[in-house]
Every structure is written in C-alpha cells, then in structure tokens.
Amino acid sequence: MAKTSVSSPKNVERAEYFAPGHRACQGCAEVLAVRLVLKALGKDTIVAMATGCMEIISSPLPLTSWRIPWIHNAFENPAAVISGCEAGMKAMMRKGKMPAKKINFVGMGGDGATADIGFGSLSGALERGHDMIYVCYDNEAYMNTGIQRSSSTPYGASTTTSPAGKKSIGQRTQKKNMVEIAVAHGIPYVATACPSFPFDLLDKIKKASETPGPAYVHILSVCPTGWRIQPSDAIRYGRLAVNSCSFPLYEVVNGKYRVTYKPSDKKLIPVSEYLSGQGRFRHLTDKDIEQIQAATTRQYERLLKLSEEE
Amino acid sequence: MGKVRKGVEVSIAIADAVAQADVDVIAAYPITPQTHIVEHLSEIVADGELDAEYVPVDSEHSAMSVCCGSAAVGARTFTSTSSQGLALMSEIFFIAAAMRLPMVMALANRSLSSPLSIWNDHSDVMMVRDAGWICIFVENGQETYDNIFCAFRMSEDPEVMLPVAVNLDGFILTHMIEPVEYEDDDLIRRYLPEFKMKNALHPDHPVSMGCFGMPEIYTEAQMNREMGVRNSYPHIVKAWEEWGRLTGRHYRPVETYRTDDAEYCIVTMGSYGETAMEVVDALRAEGEKVGVVKIRLWRPFPLDEFRAAVLGKKHLIVVDRAITFGGQGGPVATELRSALYKRDGAPTIVNYVAGLAGRDVSRKDFRSIITEGRKKAEAGDTEGFTLYGLRG
Numbered sequence: 001m002a003k004t005s006v007s008s009p010k011n012v013e014r015a016e017y018f019a020p021g022h023r024a025c026q027g028c029a030e031v032l033a034v035r036l037v038l039k040a041l042g043k044d045t046i047v048a049m050a051t052g053c054m055e056i057i058s059s060p061l062p063l064t065s066w067r068i069p070w071i072h073n074a075f076e077n078p079a080a081v082i083s084g085c086e087a088g089m090k091a092m093m094r095k096g097k098m099p100a101k102k103i104n105f106v107g108m109g110g111d112g113a114t115a116d117i118g119f120g121s122l123s124g125a126l127e128r129g130h131d132m133i134y135v136c137y138d139n140e141a142y143m144n145t146g147i148q149r150s151s152s153t154p155y156g157a158s159t160t161t162s163p164a165g166k167k168s169i170g171q172r173t174q175k176k177n178m179v180e181i182a183v184a185h186g187i188p189y190v191a192t193a194c195p196s197f198p199f200d201l202l203d204k205i206k207k208a209s210e211t212p213g214p215a216y217v218h219i220l221s222v223c224p225t226g227w228r229i230q231p232s233d234a235i236r237y238g239r240l241a242v243n244s245c246s247f248p249l250y251e252v253v254n255g256k257y258r259v260t261y262k263p264s265d266k267k268l269i270p271v272s273e274y275l276s277g278q279g280r281f282r283h284l285t286d287k288d289i290e291q292i293q294a295a296t297t298r299q300y301e302r303l304l305k306l307s308e309e310e
Numbered sequence: 311m312g313k314v315r316k317g318v319e320v321s322i323a324i325a326d327a328v329a330q331a332d333v334d335v336i337a338a339y340p341i342t343p344q345t346h347i348v349e350h351l352s353e354i355v356a357d358g359e360l361d362a363e364y365v366p367v368d369s370e371h372s373a374m375s376v377c378c379g380s381a382a383v384g385a386r387t388f389t390s391t392s393s394q395g396l397a398l399m400s401e402i403f404f405i406a407a408a409m410r411l412p413m414v415m416a417l418a419n420r421s422l423s424s425p426l427s428i429w430n431d432h433s434d435v436m437m438v439r440d441a442g443w444i445c446i447f448v449e450n451g452q453e454t455y456d457n458i459f460c461a462f463r464m465s466e467d468p469e470v471m472l473p474v475a476v477n478l479d480g481f482i483l484t485h486m487i488e489p490v491e492y493e494d495d496d497l498i499r500r501y502l503p504e505f506k507m508k509n510a511l512h513p514d515h516p517v518s519m520g521c522f523g524m525p526e527i528y529t530e531a532q533m534n535r536e537m538g539v540r541n542s543y544p545h546i547v548k549a550w551e552e553w554g555r556l557t558g559r560h561y562r563p564v565e566t567y568r569t570d571d572a573e574y575c576i577v578t579m580g581s582y583g584e585t586a587m588e589v590v591d592a593l594r595a596e597g598e599k600v601g602v603v604k605i606r607l608w609r610p611f612p613l614d615e616f617r618a619a620v621l622g623k624k625h626l627i628v629v630d631r632a633i634t635f636g637g638q639g640g641p642v643a644t645e646l647r648s649a650l651y652k653r654d655g656a657p658t659i660v661n662y663v664a665g666l667a668g669r670d671v672s673r674k675d676f677r678s679i680i681t682e683g684r685k686k687a688e689a690g691d692t693e694g695f696t697l698y699g700l701r702g
C-alpha cells in the first residue's frame with residue numbers, strides 16, 4: 001500500500017467537492033466529515049447516498065451541493081446502489097463500451113441506514129467483494145427524523161424513542177459494533193475515524209480508496225442538535241469521544257488491528273468528561289457513569305490487545 | 311447466434327434473448343417461477359457466452375437497487391422476479407421509474423401471499439400498476455423472446471427512458487417448451503444498438519440524481535413523470551413496428567381476433583388469449599358472433615386503441631386474474647369500465663375473475679364464461695364481478 005499520510009494542512013486537497021450553501025445545522029460535524037471524505041477521494045468518485053440528514057441538507061431540487069456524480073435512491077440501499085454502479089462500469093469498461101479509468105465507488109449512509117434498515121443490503125455488498133468504499137456517518141441516532149434511537153445509539157442516551165424516564169435510563173442496549181461486524185466479513189480494509197482528527201480521517205479514506213475490494217469506514221459524526229450541545233463545541237466533543245476511549249481510532253487491514261491514535265497519559269480522560277456536558281446524558285447518575293466507564297475501559301483494553309497481538 | 315428455430319423452455323429463451331441483447335448487468339434473487347431464467351443466465355455468464363456482471367444479491371430489494379445503480383451509470387440492465395420478490399422490491403420499483411432509469415424486467419406473474427402460493431395469476435403486477443413502468447403482456451414463447459428486445463429498445467429510447475416489465479404467466483408460460491424462432495445476432499444489433507445514456511453518472515460530467523422535492527416542486531415532478539409515461543406510447547408502437555418490419559412478427563398495444571363483425575367480445579391479458587381464441591373459433595362455428603380483444607400494453611394504457619376496438623360492440627366479458635379487494639371488480643375491468651364511461655356505443659361490461667393461483671381455466675371453462683357472461687350482459691347484470699369456479 002502506498003504511503004498516503006496527510007500530516008500537514010499544506011498537503012490537504014484544496015478543491016472542494018461539497019459546495020458551501022448546504023442546509024446542515026450550525027456546527028454539524030457530519031457534514032464536515034462528508035466534506036473531508038470527498039477531499040480525500042478527489043474528483044473521480046461516484047457517491048450513492050442513503051436518505052438521512054446529509055441527503056436532505058444537500059439536495060433540495062433543483063439545487064445540489066455535490067460537485068461529483070451523486071445518486072440518492074432510498075434509505076436502506078446505498079451499498080446496493082453503489083455496487084450496481086460499480087458492476088455496471090466494470091462491465092462496460094471491460095467490454096470497451098467506456099474508456100477504462102480508476103473510479104472510487106462510494107456508498108454513504110447514517111448509522112440508521114447502516115446498522116439498522118440497510119444492514120442486510122450492506123452485508124450483501126461487502127460479502128460480494130465489490131471494489132467499493134462504504135462510509136457510515138455515525139451520529140448515534142436517526143437525526144433527520146428527529147433524534148430517534150438507532151442500534152448505534154450508546155447505552156444511556158436519551159432520544160425521542162428511548163427517552164429517559166422514571167423507569168428508564170434511556171437507551172437500554174449497548175451500541176451495536178458495526179466495525180467488528182464489517183471486520184467479520186473478511187474485507188481488506190476497515191477503519192474508524194472522526195473529523196475532529198482530520199489528518200487521520202483523510203489518511204484512512206485514501207487507504208480505503210487504494211484498497212482493491214470492499215472497504216468500510218465508520219466515522220463518528222458529532223451532531224450538536226441531537227446530542228444537545230453547543231454548535232461551537234462539536235469539534236471538541238469529537239476529541240473528547242476519542243480521548244475518553246469511547247470511540248477509539250483504529251484500522252483493520254486484512255484482519256490486522258492497529259490503533260492509529262492512542263491518547264497520551266496527558267490527553268486520556270474519563271468518560272464522565274465526555275458524557276457530562278451532553279444533554280442526551282444529562283440524567284445519568286454517577287453510578288451509571290461508573291458502569292459506562294468500566295465497559296469502555298474493558299472494550300478499549302480488548303482493542304489494544306487485538307492490536308498488540310499482531 | 312444465427313437465425314434458428316428451436317424447441318425451448320420459455321425461461322431459457324428469455325435468458326438467451328438477454329444474452330443476445332448484450333446486457334451488461336444482471337441482478338436478481340431466485341423465486342419460483344422465475345428461477346430458471348436467472349439460473350440459465352448465470353450459466354451463460356459463467357460460460358463466457360455473455361460478458362456481463364451477474365450480481366447475486368441478498369434480496370429483491372437489493373436486486374432492484376443494484377439495477378438502479380447500474381442503469382444510472384448507463385449499463386444495459388436486466389432483472390427478473392415474481393410475486394413476493396416484487397412486493398419486497400416495490401419501494402425501489404417505484405423509484406426506478408421516477409428516476410427514469412432504463413432497465414428490463416421479466417416478471418413471471420405469480421399470486422401474492424397469503425396463503426402462500428407459487429402459482430400464476432396477476433396479483434403481483436397489479437400491486438405496482440401505478441408505479442410508472444411500461445407494462446407489456448405476452449402470450450407465448452415467441453412473443454416473450456421478441457419482447458425482450460422490444461422492451462430494451464423502448465426502455466433506452468431517449469424519448470422514453472423508462473423501465474419496462476415484460477409480464478409472462480408463471481409456469482403456464484415460463485415452464486413451457488415451445489417452438490421459438492431465434493433471430494441472428496446481426497439483426498439484433500441493428501435493432502438494438504449499444505446503449506449510450508445521456509446524463510449517466512460519470513466523473514467527467516457530474517450530475518446529481520434523486521434529489522428531494524419540496525411541495526413547491528413535487529407536483530411538477532409528478533406531472534413530468536406522467537407526461538413521460540404518456541409520451542412513451544408512440545415510441546412503444548414504433549419499437550414494435552420496427553421489429554415487425556425486421557422479423558415479420560407484429561405487435562400492437564391492443565390486439566383483436568375475429569372482432570370485425572363480432573357483437574360481443576371476451577377481453578384477456580396474458581396467456582389466456584390463446585385459449586380464448588380457440589374457444590371463439592368453436593363458438594364461431596356454431597354461429598356465435600364473438601371475438602377476442604387482447605390487451606398487450608397495460609401501461610401506458612392504450613385508451614384510443616382500446617376504444618376503437620370495442621365501441622359499437624354490445625358486450626364485453628372481461629377476464630381478470632386478480633381481485634381489488636373491496637373495489638368494484640378486477641383491476642382490468644375497472645379500468646375498462648372507466649375508459650368507456652358515457653361513450654357513445656359503449657358495450658356493457660361483465661367481469662369474471664378466474665384462474666387465481668394457477669387454478670386451471672380450460673376451454674370448457676372459457677366456453678361457460680362466455681355463454682354465462684353473455685346472458686348476464688343481456689339481463690343487465692353488470693355490476694361488480696363473479697369469482698369463476700368458486701366452490702360453495
């Protein structure tokens with residue numbers, strides 16, 4: 001694999017493939033992630049996107065924010081649609097109906113599109129081995145329809161369909177581990193990323209693009225509206241998520257784990273620092289947070305062990 | 311392949327036609343009675359007889375989604391399904407038409423669950439009647455083979471750009487071995503040149519497809535869609551005429567048999583047309599002035615041709631293959647009644663629903679539908695529908 005490291009702002013692609021003037025909320029880190037992903041991919045890219053916030057804020061007829069070819073079809077099928085684009089172009093190029101060219105085929109969906117309603121169709125596309133990248137923008141709920149829970153909503157978060165109440169902590173289930181599920185498909189490249197760590201994100205998307213076959217990149221995308229934080233705090237919360245090990249940054253290349261960013265002792269923080277300022281976790285007790293801390297530590301240690309084993 | 315006449319299972323003839331059409335992408339999920347079509351196609355691809363991507367998807371929902379992606383990049387795209395498969399993909403079936411994505415589907419018509427049944431009727435296609443696909447019905451192996459090419463030609467016509475479903479009765483047609491005349495590859499290439507889609511997804515000319523519509527634009531988008539389907543009509547006719555010129559086999563949106571001096575007619579859609587013609591021949595020999603009207607093009611509905619075929623007749627006996635529960639009759643009869651409402655010389659309509667889930671409708675049954683139907687018409691008993699052969 002070629003070395004692709006983008007370690008300085010000077011190396012970042014200047015061209016913008018996602019136009020300004022979109023309708024995302026102030027401080028939306030999901031749309032920032034989209035913008036960065038497109039910078040890493042460059043112009044020879046086709047995107048198929050699920051219904052959700054990013055589709056709605058970018059494509060009100062007759063306007064579009066997309067400067068690369070883009071298709072939205074439905075909520076649950078971006079992986080299948082992009083696999084169809086890939087199959088179609090592959091056949092036409094092979095048959096000489098179209099000049100050969102390296103194109104990034106990229107499916108994109110929110111956590112709902114990915115972990116819930118489009119789960120089967122994503123699994124099918126990964127398993128079939130298309131030369132494609134799937135990017136999940138995980139803001140940990142169905143934001144487009146008003147902050148309903150998804151299977152990717154973390155334990156204890158209050159959403160409009162998992163409200164905290166006298167008899168409920170909010171979300172009662174553990175966050176579905178989509179990254180491990182992607183790894184279990186035996187695909188050559190899987191990674192996590194967060195736009196609060198832009199160079200790491202750009203690197204991983206480039207690697208995904210250079211990897212033949214399917215790649216899966218799971219991006220934690222802070223949503224100030226749904227998480228009930230200040231728009232100006234979105235980037236900071238992405239850092240808190242990573243530095244508290246709630247959302248570790250790592251990649252799995254051909255089954256080999258590597259943590260790409262380990263918070264130094266100075267940076268490492270308890271999960272309480274990440275959770276406490278967010279409206280969605282406001283109701284949690286110290287005991288609840290202790291429990292979440294224990295689970296987080298356990299999972300992070302497991303990950304470190306996996307990456308050391310290599 | 312050269313021009314040749316062979317005895318072949320109709321499903322195999324479809325797969326062979328798809329190969330001759332030089333399709334680029336096939337995405338399908340197995341379901342009886344469509345399976346032989348996709349099995350044979352995957353064989354053809356595996357043997358290198360067709361250079362295409364066969365995408366073995368995880369569901370029909372994904373099949374239609376893959377087809378949308380592949381059509382959006384301008385690849386020639388084919389799929390096939392039945393019944394529950396169509397129901398599962400129905401969300402994307404509508405979107406394919408709305409996004410004006412050309413593709414062809416062989417729809418092996420089968421009843422909808424429940425009770426679960428693998429046998430033939432038209433309840434599956436009627437569920438998506440209003441999706442905006444061009445819907446053709448065929449009666450025999452030759453018509454099926456021919457209409458695969460015609461369907462691609464219609465679908466990819468720059469003035470049309472709509473998906474096309476070729477409806478054929480499951481088992482009754484899919485699993486029959488029939489004589490089919492194959493055309494040679496040269497003729498097919500002349501009739502169906504390489505597909506060059508305008509505005510396909512490609513990095514050299516970025517476009518956005520599938521944007522969302524606010525109320526101030528949704529209505530106009532729907533009208534645009536309606537015009538698209540309606541305006542496809544002359545191009546559909548042209549595609550059939552051109553095929554007729556090349557092969558001598560002619561197709562029309564509405565086809566008639568012995569109707570010139572007929573006082574009343576039986577109306578069918580799909581493979582029942584052949585049985586109806588045989589029974590009409592027998593009745594004619596007995597002096598009955600009866601004919602057959604066959605609806606080949608279901609969408610866009612051939613209003614003018616249909617009216618021209620039946621105005622002035624006394625009665626129509628319409629045989630439907632599906633029920634519109636709680637409605638006013640079978641879907642075909644309901645449509646025809648509305649086409650004739652308050653027209654001068656409009657025949658009265660008597661409606662039978664018959665052959666649900668493959669229950670056999672023999673020549674004898676057709677004869678009683680026609681004679682009984684005529685009596686009903688003469689007695690003015692024309693409301694609703696009769697479920698033919700219902701056991702007490």
Ligand SMILES: Cc1ncc(C[n+]2csc(CCOP(=O)(O)OP(=O)(O)O)c2C)c(N)n1
Nearest residue numbers: 051052053075110111112113141142143144
């Ligand atoms: C079949 C179907 N079911 C439900 C919806 C309604 N819907 C649209 S977007 C959405 C949630 C999107 O959530 P997610 O994928 O997490 O994306 P986000 O908006 O959070 O970025 C829902 C429930 C739909 N469009 N289609």
Ligand code: SF4
Nearest residue numbers: 025028053143223225
């Ligand atoms: S609701 Fe959240 S994800 Fe959606 S646009 Fe607003 S900030 Fe972004």
Ligand SMILES: [Mg+2]
Nearest residue numbers: 110111139141
């Ligand atoms: Mg979400």
